[in-house]
Amino acid sequence: MSLQRNQDMSHQPLYLQIKEALKKQILDGDYAPFERMPSESQLMKSFDVSRITVRQSLRDLHAEGLIFTSQGKGTFASKPKAMQDVQHLEGLSEAMTPKGYETSARLLSIREVKPSKDVQENLNINGKEGAIEVVRVRYLNREPISVDTSYFPIAVGQKLFARDLSGDIFPLLENELRVPLGRADVSLEARSADSDTAKLLDINVGSPIMWVQRLTHDSSGKPVDYEYLAFRGDAYKYRFQIERDPSRNSGFNEVIK
Amino acid sequence: MSLQRNQDMSHQPLYLQIKEALKKQILDGDYAPFERMPSESQLMKSFDVSRITVRQSLRDLHAEGLIFTSQGKGTFASKPKAMQDVQHLEGLSEAMTPKGYETSARLLSIREVKPSKDVQENLNINGKEGAIEVVRVRYLNREPISVDTSYFPIAVGQKLFARDLSGDIFPLLENELRVPLGRADVSLEARSADSDTAKLLDINVGSPIMWVQRLTHDSSGKPVDYEYLAFRGDAYKYRFQIERDPSRNSGFNEVIK
Known part of the structure; x- marks a missing residue:
């Protein structure tokens, strides 16, 4: 569920804007199932935000089942259930x-x-x-x-x-x-x-x-x-x-x- | 699911023993749906344990959907879904x-x-x-x-x-x-x-x-x-x-x- 998708999101908290951007890329197939997502540091850099903001976005994506984490290997776009x-x-x-x-x-x-x-x-x-x-x-x-x-x-x-x-x-x-x-x-x-x-x-x-x-x-x-x-x-x-x-x-x- | 129910639980962590005891009372109908559960302090006293232990038990019961909390009113045995x-x-x-x-x-x-x-x-x-x-x-x-x-x-x-x-x-x-x-x-x-x-x-x-x-x-x-x-x-x-x-x-x- 995404209330803000496709809307002007500039008034939204940063972490939500980032989450929605990544979510769109996953749903649009820019990241395929099992494909590795950028690291926290890479995301901090590309969005120019703090680690805490990136983590909040990832936590939400995780909660929505859009990404999963493999211990020591990184974060991946979701495997199909x-x-x-x-x-x-x-x-x-x-x-x-x-x-x-x-x-x-x-x-x-x-x-x-x-x-x-x-x-x-x-x-x-x-x-x-x-x-x-x-x-x-x-x-x-x-x-x-x-x-x-x-x-x-x-x-x-x-x-x-x-x-x-x-x-x-x-x-x-x-x-x-x-x-x-x-x-x-x-x-x-x-x-x-x-x-x-x-x-x-x-x-x-x-x-x-x-x-x-x-x-x-x-x-x-x-x-x-x-x-x-x-x-x-x-x-x-x-x-x-x-x-x-x-x-x-x-x-x-x-x-x- | 309860692996320990009916088994000797004395080797289990305290919070698990308390959780299982309360769970049994709820499942057995000793606490009816919507009935108020004892307060944290009452539970601390009856089981002679710390608040942190009681909270862990309640958190598990909550996770299992066996109790629910009403802001400012206390904790209750689950309402039927x-x-x-x-x-x-x-x-x-x-x-x-x-x-x-x-x-x-x-x-x-x-x-x-x-x-x-x-x-x-x-x-x-x-x-x-x-x-x-x-x-x-x-x-x-x-x-x-x-x-x-x-x-x-x-x-x-x-x-x-x-x-x-x-x-x-x-x-x-x-x-x-x-x-x-x-x-x-x-x-x-x-x-x-x-x-x-x-x-x-x-x-x-x-x-x-x-x-x-x-x-x-x-x-x-x-x-x-x-x-x-x-x-x-x-x-x-x-x-x-x-x-x-x-x-x-x-x-x-x-x-x-």
């Missing part, structure tokens, strides 16, 4: 392998837990029943992309202890445990990474993450898998298509639920 | 009014601009044609919820100058401009708010925002409206349902695109 199409319910490997990505998972823990209220409500179990919790870090091209915390009812989850959990769990449920999957309820929100998540994803505490809650049902509608997925905001994009409700197109203005 | 179902293509008012929310929009600018490369590609126009840019702040129950920057081809956009833009643009396009709407391509990612956006949304610079790019086509498939929507991460959730591709449920393990 990995996009997952979510028209159908798919695991990370199912979705990304056909696009040429290498995916894997590192298992951090699998154990029986006393489920939180949220997990109880979603899996439709009570607090005494317990649930199986699986915590994994998922990797895309060997970079950590998400921390997945999944909860299963005991009957299903117990069978996961002896399984290979380095890939998607969905096909494992379907093909090995013979649990046919149906509908999933998904919610997405933007959050800041807490210390645990930041460490596992190799990002700074407070960096933006996409927080996904996904409740997957079996084909009969029974909940079988409730997950919290914390995706690195700088590396991942969800994409889907939606249709306008056809009944709206006939000139009706009422809201149909 | 507004949820928008995105099964169908709807404007904010269309989606949220039936749920009992009051929505409105404040127009910041409408003007002809030289479109950026991204806008050109999405609207399928060239740089010489120009585009109409509409920038608005959207409100939900009188709180700013998103900054919407929308681009229209000149032919459509020109007609918006004389219109009331304090509500949704979709029904306006359909009912007044007679542009029937069809499919939209939507992508979602988590970002940090830059200074402009943060100011308009009344949040801190760097706070998480949900960054939405939405390209809406008319019913013949021609692009008519390309938007950047920046939603407050602490106030808004996207929700949808997806189905497992039925061909997966028959025991096949192959990936079908």
Whole structure:
């Protein structure tokens, strides 16, 4: 979002003018994805401003996802984010392998837990029943992309202890445990990474993450898998298509639920 | 996500132990949504720790969206986020009014601009044609919820100058401009708010925002409206349902695109 782009910006703070100038160059393709941006000193020189001003501009560009920094190597125009199409319910490997990505998972823990209220409500179990919790870090091209915390009812989850959990769990449920999957309820929100998540994803505490809650049902509608997925905001994009409700197109203005 | 919940935490940093204890109380419903949390001083006393430790715990809870702060009034267990179902293509008012929310929009600018490369590609126009840019702040129950920057081809956009833009643009396009709407391509990612956006949304610079790019086509498939929507991460959730591709449920393990 740029309110000032193409407007006379001379009344704006310097750092904003510089940010907008660089942003325009990135959006216009003058800097291609992965291309190195000028150094702080070069920018200070070309814009004739202080380091603090240059840093403020870069911080904003960084916040907008237009540049990224590689430790010791400099600042680069953004790499394109990995996009997952979510028209159908798919695991990370199912979705990304056909696009040429290498995916894997590192298992951090699998154990029986006393489920939180949220997990109880979603899996439709009570607090005494317990649930199986699986915590994994998922990797895309060997970079950590998400921390997945999944909860299963005991009957299903117990069978996961002896399984290979380095890939998607969905096909494992379907093909090995013979649990046919149906509908999933998904919610997405933007959050800041807490210390645990930041460490596992190799990002700074407070960096933006996409927080996904996904409740997957079996084909009969029974909940079988409730997950919290914390995706690195700088590396991942969800994409889907939606249709306008056809009944709206006939000139009706009422809201149909 | 909590790796340590239910585990022996005595070897963990104090602030993490306190954070996890409070988190558990919130998730278990001991603190209800909108309920006031104990003050920093009360927490220092009950846990017998320093203010700096308490603040670190609260900062993490805040980052996870479990608490929110009201200036001068204290800290509260999180208010539930507004949820928008995105099964169908709807404007904010269309989606949220039936749920009992009051929505409105404040127009910041409408003007002809030289479109950026991204806008050109999405609207399928060239740089010489120009585009109409509409920038608005959207409100939900009188709180700013998103900054919407929308681009229209000149032919459509020109007609918006004389219109009331304090509500949704979709029904306006359909009912007044007679542009029937069809499919939209939507992508979602988590970002940090830059200074402009943060100011308009009344949040801190760097706070998480949900960054939405939405390209809406008319019913013949021609692009008519390309938007950047920046939603407050602490106030808004996207929700949808997806189905497992039925061909997966028959025991096949192959990936079908």
